[in-house]
Amino acid sequence: IASEEAMARDRLRRRQLEAVIGAFDQGVLVVDEYGIMTQANRYALDALHLSAEAVVGRPLQDVLTGTGLYDALGSGTEIKHHRTRLKQHSGETVDAICNAYPVAIDGKTLGAVLTFQHLDDVSKLTYEIWEHENRTTSFDDIIGDSQPMLSVKEFAAKIASGNSTVLLRGESGTGKGLMARAIHRESKRRDGPFVVVNCSAIPDTLLESELFGYEEGAFTGARKKGKLGRFELANRGTLFLDEIGDMPLHLQGKLLRALEDRMIEPVGSVESRPIDVRIIGATNRDLDAMVESREFRKDLFYRLNVVPIWMPPLRERQEDIPMLARFFLDKHCRTAGRRMAALSDAALRCMLAYEWPGNVRELSNSVEYAVNIESESTVRATSLPQRVRVAKRSDGPNEAGGPQGLEALERTAIVEALQRFQGEPRAKEKAARELGIHVTTLYRKLAKYDLA
Known part of the structure; x- marks a missing residue:
């Protein structure tokens, strides 16, 4: 009886452990001292496109590319935030961030637990954190009913659903950042990350690694296991390059390649990585003049200027x-x-x-x-x-x-608008459109100012 009770307790503990592993919102792979997989949770099975039966009993190397992580496990070393690629059943690979924790008894390594997250899930988490701290912006949140502003919002809404690169131009303080967020929210990438890079706020020496990431040991002071760049964090979302006119000339060529080939190369890496991002650039500088003076690459300008949007100044x-x-x-x-x-x-x-x-x-x-x-x-x-x-x-x-007073200014503007369209078909609708108000609002104001 005691033996049966012990076996029942063991079964319960095993069920509890399986429930805990299954509850993780990241992949879990358990291997023995020989590197053979003994357990995997649902996240891992879905990421690898494998069944539980197909995983258990197979060597870890069957699903893990490269040898760095595997060798480290063999030495009993704990690893965190290691960039690697996992092999799916179809032979395709997926980028992932892995952690590894050796299991040892009396100093002898008897296996390890690997956890990993798909790179897209890491990007999504970054986006969700940003969303929590920064409310998304819609076109309705951009205040202004004037004709110039209505025209800009209408055009931006029209192009938002596409995937083309957008270049927001205009003076400082005109709302280019809000417009970029509104375009992202109305795009097909709305559920993906919206990642911001202020090209003028990051020192030239750091901008390349911020944009493209870096590998371990890429330069003095580099973080162990490297760092993801903003391009990869924005994968399947939108990358907003604010103050793009201030990007150093020596980095413009690398940005051009990323835009043309949809591939990036982290600092210190010889391997190119695919990216899927929409680019929105913004600048208050005269890029045309900068192209003429060779401060800005002409080919990059044309690649960025696919859909230009001019933000009107307040005056x-x-x-x-x-x-x-x-x-x-x-x-x-x-x-x-x-x-x-x-x-x-x-x-x-x-x-x-x-x-x-x-x-x-x-x-x-x-x-x-x-x-x-x-x-x-x-x-x-x-x-x-x-x-x-x-x-x-x-x-x-x-x-x-x-x-x-303000009312006198408003009355004068209405009178001038009506005079401009006097005698034309649908004159009041045209006047209302020019004033940036709805025609019903115009009728109310006509009554208010005795202009009916």
């Missing part, structure tokens, strides 16, 4: 300023724990008169400044940064200290 979509200012007022009040009902007409006149060389980013910073120093429930012009308070537009009569 060319002035009618979006009140909406944006209100959004930033709410946002910064929440952050600062303040309550402010509105922006005064005088403050809005100052904002409409200012040229905004820093575009939407500068507008956000100016509203944040006002929220911090305003003592009343309405933001007054005196609370705005001095450069905004004293501004006078050079292209129109609406100066900061002028007599026209």
